[in-house]
Amino acid sequence: MASAMKLLGRSSLASPAAAAPGRERRGGPCFAAVGREGSAHRRRSSLRSTAPVGALAERVVVTPAPPERAGAGPPEPHPQSVAARAVVTVRRRRKEDAKRRVAEQLDAYADRVGRSVLLELISTETDPRKGGPKKSRRSALVGWFEKKDVKTERVVYTADFTVDGSFGEPGAVTVLNRHQREFFIESIVVEGFPSGPAHFTCNSWVQPTRVDRNPRVFFTNKPYLPAETPPGLQELRRQQLSDLRGEGADTGERRITDRVWEYDVYNDLGNPDKGAEFARPVLGGEQQLPYPRRMRTGRPKTITGKPPLSHDRAESRVEYPEPIYVSRDEEFEDGKNEMLSEGALKALLHNFMPLLVSSVSPDIRDFAGFHDVDNLFKEGLRLKQALQDQLFQKIPFVRKIQENSEGLLRYDTPDIIKSKPAPMRLPPPPSMIHGEDKFAWLRDDEFARQALAGINPVNIERLQAFPPMSKLDPAVYGPPESAITEEHIIGQLDGMSVQQALQDDRLYMLDYHDIFMPFLDRINALDGRKAYGTRTLFFLTAAGTLKPIAIELCLPPMTDGCARAKRVFTPPADATSNWLWQLAKAHVCSNDAGVHQLINHWLRTHAAMEPFIIAAHRHLSTMHPIFKLLKPHMRYTLKINALARQILINGDGVIESGFTPGRYCMEMSSFAYRELWRLDQEGLPADLIRRGMAVEDPTQPHGLRLLIEDYPYATDGLLLWSAIRRWCDAYVAMYYPSDESVQGDTELQSWYREAVHTGHADKRDAPWWPRLSTPADLASLLTTLLWLTSAQHAALNFGQYPLGGYIPNRPPLMRRLVPAEGDPEYAHLVADPHRFFLSALPSLTQTTTFMTVIDTLSTHSADEQYLGERPDEAWTADPAALAAAREFADEVRRAEEEIERRNADTGRRNRCGAGVLPYELMAPTSGPGITCRGVPNSVTI
Template sequence: MASAMELVGRSFLPGPAAAAPGPERRRGGPCFAVVGREGSAHKRKPSLRSTAPVGALAERVVVTPAPPERAGTAPPEPHPQGVAARAVVTVRRRRKEDAKSRVAEQLDAYADRVGCSVLLELISTETDPRKGGPKKSRQSALVGWFEKKDVKAERVVYTADFTVDGSFGEPGAVTVLNRHQREFFIESIVVEGFPSGPAHFTCNSWVQPTRVDRTPRVFFTNKPYLPAETPPGLQELRRQELSDLRGEGADTGERRITDRVWEYDVYNDLGNPDKGAEFARPILGGEQQLPYPRRMRTGRPKTFTDDRAESRVEYPEPIYVSRDEEFEEGKNEMLSEGALKALLHNFMPLLVSSVSPDIRDFAGFHDVDNLFKEGLRLKQALQDQLFQKIPFVRKIQENSEGLLRYDTPDIIKKDKFAWLRDDEFARQALAGINPVNIERLQAFPPMSKLDPAVYGPPESAITEEHIIGQLDGMSVQQALQDNRLYLLDYHDIFLPFLDRINAQDGRKAYGTRTLFFLTAAGTLKPIAIELCLPPMTDGCARAKRVFTPPADATSNWLWQLAKAHVCSNDAGVHQLINHWLRTHACMEPFIIAAHRQLSAMHPIFKLLKPHMRYTLKINALARQILINGDGVIESGFTPGRYCMEMSSFAYRELWRLDQEGLPTDLIRRGMAVEDPTQPHGLRLLIEDYPYATDGLLLWDAITRWCDAYVAMYYPSDESVQGDTELQSWYREAVQTGHADKRDAPWWPRLSTPDDLASLLTTLLWLTSAHHAALNFGQYPLGGYIPNRPPLMRRLVPAEGDPEYAHLVADPHRFFLAALPSLTQTTTFMTVIDTLSTHSADEQYLGERPDEAWTADPAALAAAREFADEVRRAEEEMERRNADTGRRNRCGAGVLPYELMAPTSGPGITCRGVPNSVTI
């Protein structure tokens, strides 16, 4: 046994590799080592933590030392005509660990020293004619775990040596058996020494110890193989790996955090009936009236009071997703910072409200402004009163002042009063956080599609007399023919729920319609707002009120209240339907099905992989704290406890995959017409429509990327139809993942290469650019609550109502009292602050950090061209933002439109298009 002095400094020096362990150490069972005192002397720790892999690099192999007592005199000699190969394994260590974890890491290192090591085995692409299965090497231990136990690097490189027969062929898979006590994260394996050249294995996966899973983990080469092209030696491994991921033959009970099983379930965990009837929520999915996409199954026990509802796991307790879907450390750190902000931001107003209930509402706009200037330090007298009653609050404020102050939202940075202007209200319908509901009015008056026997006559109450003076001398018919009238219509989505919404305490809503006129300058102006309530009794007409641009002070404040109700409708539809439903919930079945049906070797899985990152985890967290009963969404948005029922209603009535692509969506809304002479094959009817113009740049880039990639692997219709894994993926996503809509006639076919490229383009668009456009501007545009109130607490008073006099007497206070309270405001601001934040480990459109994601040089070249095209699109967006002729993105106090700009730094930037739905 070497002395401690002999080991100092040797972990960076090249040395001979260890021989494979003896037969008694290759059984795969857990090892329990007796830890001695040898090698326990303290080493000097480096002062800086490196992020580069630790190991000495030669031209072709990474050489990692072995301790003298384990090393032979030379690397293993090959058999006659044999091959001596080396596997270079990059392991990523946790950056931050508690004392318990550090002790466990040291114990693993000592156990490794006495033989409880990590074993690797090479699997050939060829079969052994004598045994029938694939050719395999002997198991070989990773070398250097003990020697590098104190190295302070994020990535550490280890090696394992193999000697195989010359007829072994090329390695197509590597198995890893972890005989330590803890899991570890493998980034990559490179096997060198074979005549075929280096074999790359992209892993990025946690490997569980044998005490958790005695089955060796399998990692496949980065060479893409369609199912019919799978080399003989890998065919059974490919089949078995997918079977394991589907959970076939596994326990059907509750999933462990360490599992890698992908299954489906309905949304039956949003409520908690065991706490009382008021905490119960309907099950979404599996029922005709409340259809919904499926989510990841956790297998948790049912509640005591409802055997259909699944018991909840409350945050911060972990909720199951497949192990490799968990956030990496950088992402968790960002969310932890957000959680601390949430704690402090919400704690202080609650304390303030308990001490001085009269300030639960904003007294004036200066109170809103003070959230950004002075944080939650309201007035000195109140601070003194609070500190006297609760002394430790002073310490919280002193230590956390930076966290208690909110960043100034972009919407009021350039022009504090921009949000009050009608042109800004209209501009945000084209370039705001929800630019996907504006539609061209094609018939006047607007009409409802709801049952008139229940909801009354379908015609809108907006008449020609209401708007004729706002049409620049045009008639209504002429304005329609010239494509000058546009509509935001939230009537039909809200009206069926209004009786229940308005019966809740502190919740008031209308079904709104807003009519816009397209000016000669290419901007929109609102010309009428209709606020609708449902019939109060049978035979009674709906309450319909129409507001037009104001002519005096009182009508100005009525107009501002009407606009606030439109924004509240818009905020709810944005969050519940366009954001959560379309980009989070509806994508989850395609992600689950991809992991269940597409091998990691499949070229389409390789294409999809970066666009699935973190989505399952963020959706699971949403079920814990956002969309759950009494969660953030119910608390912060006007529909309250009916939020998710509205989302289900929209899924049933509105969602269609064949209309989710950008060009089809623009045509459906009447915002564009087909025109083969135009660059994108479309002519926009509002030329300066930033969401559409920038979106089409990225849509075209994604389209060309998917077209090129599909053409590499699918030369004919028969190649698509004969791909068993591909067809199983799409069929399962539709038939199981979207089971409530599986019989719909509009599902796209998957029979030709064009069908496949179109489907992939739509999926990549939704998970990247579409999601980014709807997400990362939430705080910059919605953080100033008067601009975009998510919740309204008062209806608009009519003359003669008791509240009308209050409005006339103090319009500022009345307006603010109709918006969310102080506590509701700060809670909502904190949440959208976190939701709008890019983490430091974000991967943006066109980026693939792992350069060895595929071994196909043609695919790598096409990926580089895609990245170049994305970069050119960003440069064009920058030019557009500087063009003074584009008044919806350039002008005095006008924010540039950057939500489609692909790149971003970390934090709240109001730009950046990640590959996937990461937040």
């Protein structure tokens, strides 16, 4: 009681350290500085927070209560009562428009006359007389009016309570917002109870009562399994999950303010209301076009009953920048929105001049030579003087745009000769023209190296039988054997026979034949799109590097029954065959770019993860220890996926416009989901074994032996995979001592069951789904999910501009097939090979649009949270979990140090050497911008 009375006499500045957010630690993972006392063997119900109480961060402004309120104060505590104070941290928007500023002022004045924000404490104990949980009286936040003009981002308010001495400890806080607009609560800390400060991590928007009459409920940061939930919190826990599932709620269109999580199929990619050519098939719910489920929005259906525009299952679209529904707390924070706004402005300016010029002067829609490509980075789009004068005369504002936006109209100059810092923040040069080796991308060894250390290092596989064989129906696609013969490659095997090379694990392959072949007739019928189904064979040299030894380009059978076109190219012996070889490699890269973006990146790390995130919010309470583990790995993902449906994967969107499959991009992604995607093979070790790149070996540190020792993606990935696995093993062991504890966790089992049966309904009956019966099962599942959302996504995403921004290195689409001798185009190739090669690549406008998009996709925002980081230092009250988290952070830091050491090792020729880029995509930390490194906790872009 003495300590409680002393608390009431304290200044309002006293508050928990956890209420001092905004700390950003870069250069290494960070966790709460908590002592290592505590044991994993104590009862869950007696957890105690060890976080210290201290001053708030200097950016937080707290003022004493106003005189007129200070005098009233709470009632004098009864000797058998407890005086407590709630310290509430509210985060304000960085930028407010005039309308919002007026609303803020009105709320402040309304607060002064009684329309205030009310808090209520909920005990972990029940009231034997009333049957429900013990509750405090509601208390108003103090200081809203007095702090209405405070300019800081975070503002702290307080509310005082007096409760009976038998109240117990607070397990929940309710917040009733009687203002006119929503506000964002970052945290609440309740002080004054004998049990110590109670921390409530909120990070949530609280809607006004005019939107939601029910108060918001925030639970303590103490983890509770469902069966261990204190009696006073059991009904609140059940009701909150029911609300998040939308049970009893309106089933119509979701409002932006809603917090409801439901499933739907991908039925909003097309827009049949605009015409039949804008319609796209629904993905999901059909055997031929299966797909994971996405977040339901409930928007009205498109026009029906008016052929040919009718589509019974299509949902009307919301076009960017109009907001698309995700649960309110899944929206981007201010820092992320600012980064995307900068990218949108840059995209507008980057694409304006090429579109304008191509409309005025069709003769410069293509690149005339490689110098034109280089000029995109040096000067932007350089115009002929006559054309420039013509444009300035006809459209005077173009001159102003060019003069005032010079830094944004061009891409950054490749660092070829000089390395002077740019005068302003611009994207770094595409790393493929890094250093002084300007044409490194043309070399065969660099082409092969990127299969191991590029932006898509997850398709290379060991060749286990020769010749390669297709798995497609031979009645439709012809004989399954590859056209590559022993005669094609025997001279490239360093004196070995093909059989010996197979036995010694020296032959490897990129095989895109089966994924492209079913779509090639339709793709090649599109205007300006040409593609093959490709196979590329590589030989592992004695130096540990790969070299390409054959490329096969395949087309489907001819409609007249003739044999399909199968052409095999081998390393060139003369000038003409050299350019044919370069064109063949470009087609391989185009296949690779499509598979990378549509399957490995979008499907495997974005779309396939969405059902697990939706199910987690529907079935795992915020008190559940597994939800606390998963939370940082779900940040922003649903919002970025919703934006992708608006502007990236939608009909006629960026992906269709920029990649060879065009309007068939998402159908190809669905085909891959049906034929290839398996959760049990999504973990790194299982994937490496499936591709024949590793074999099990218990004597190795990670239990695997890589067959290519210098495989940067795999070697660095195993460092992070092992760190994640040990972290998940340790965390699961704290809460699940037996198989029965896993099987008896109703929330956990409901989460996984619904993610599989509803979220992946089209594959629900597959026999390969991992079981969830033991602690080892759970740790394995969590490791896979954390790997996919962090390290796997980072490896596939943040190198897109550095490695793909120089379009000749990695063209996302091709516009010409490879001419054969006797074709009319063959003479054009021989006469001007540079121009012909560039004419086969994307056009000027396609190039600049694609570069701008991957520039944004490769950018880290300033609010990025990296693997091992938990900016919320009070994310759990379990000291054993905090200690394990610190160990995980330390292991991630050690992995980063090892990656840096490897990049300096000249013996590792796939990541170190003249003109060779270091492999840093698995290096955990990064600054903001395009860095070609950094592993965020979640899929944030």
